[in-house]
């Protein structure tokens with residue numbers, strides 16, 4: 742059960758931090774109605790494995806199914822609105838000397854909540870690229886709802902969302918920023934990730950080894966809460982406003 746002193750402890754660490762890295766996962770968007778990655782398989786998607794759909798093999802096997810899965814998820818993101826957890830992280834960015842937000846989420850809810858600098862380490866679902874030549878593709882009307890992925894105007898290959906699939910490399914520039922920030926920060930605030938996808942799951946331990954205080958916000962215990970200095974067990978949309986209130990009230 743969450744103790745008040747843990748909230749105060751977290752607020753003190755955040756208030757004294759010169760540089761905060763915040764790492765978010767699908768859990769931070771859960772209260773906005775965007776299904777988390779591992780339970781995104783509700784209803785008709787329940788019979789598919791997301792790790793299969795989010796891969797070159799899955800796309801090669803059934804491009805139409807993968808295209809429809811992403812179109813459905815994008816529709817969910819567009820219907821969603823940022824929740825209090827997103828809003829607190831945007832405010833925290835504004836009051837911290839150095840703040841690096843690294844998100845595993847492919848949605849744009851952090852941006853819509855007012856976060857200025859968002860590092861999308863697993864890409865973005867609303868940007869589209871050719872799977873072969875990687876040319877960016879502006880969706881034409883109707884392409885989103887068609888059965889098969891659109892064709893690249895430059896080379897004719899299939900178009901896909903600009904997200905990182907399993908087995909694909911992470912964007913180099915973002916990796917550079919994220920790893921450097923994790924090594925330099927005073928506090929790493931982790932919100933809503935199951936901590937099972939690599940190499941991003943290494944970041945909290947890297948930060949801890951470099952001397953940072955690690956705070957984990959999650960309703961469930963997970964590999965990151967095991968190594969965290971402060972584990973705030975609960976929903977991000979509830980916990981983060983409590984931490985912000987303690988911070989603003991000077992604890």
Ligand code: BV8
Nearest residue numbers: 766767768777778779845907908933934935938939976977
């Ligand atoms: C790579 C984009 C190499 C797509 C995603 C064996 C061992 C170790 C590693 C591997 C292995 N075999 C393969 C690997 C590597 C693999 C990997 O880690 N696999 C794991 C699953 C074993 N990693 C990769 O393939 C990566 N690439 O390694 O490439 C390489 C190098 C050079 C050159 C070529 C290749 C790429 C990984 C990226 C995959 N793409 N997403 C898309 O979205 O469709 S990952 C996907 O899972 C999500 O995007 C997210 O990024 C990631 C983690 O999910 P979470 O965000 O944590 O969400 P999840 O649902 O899991 O958990 C939600 C959490 O929220 C829970 O803890 C829950 O309790 C909590 N929660 C719920 N409600 C709330 C809440 N928290 C707060 N508030 C709430 N209200």
Ligand code: ZN
Nearest residue numbers: 871874893896
């Ligand atoms: Zn192309």
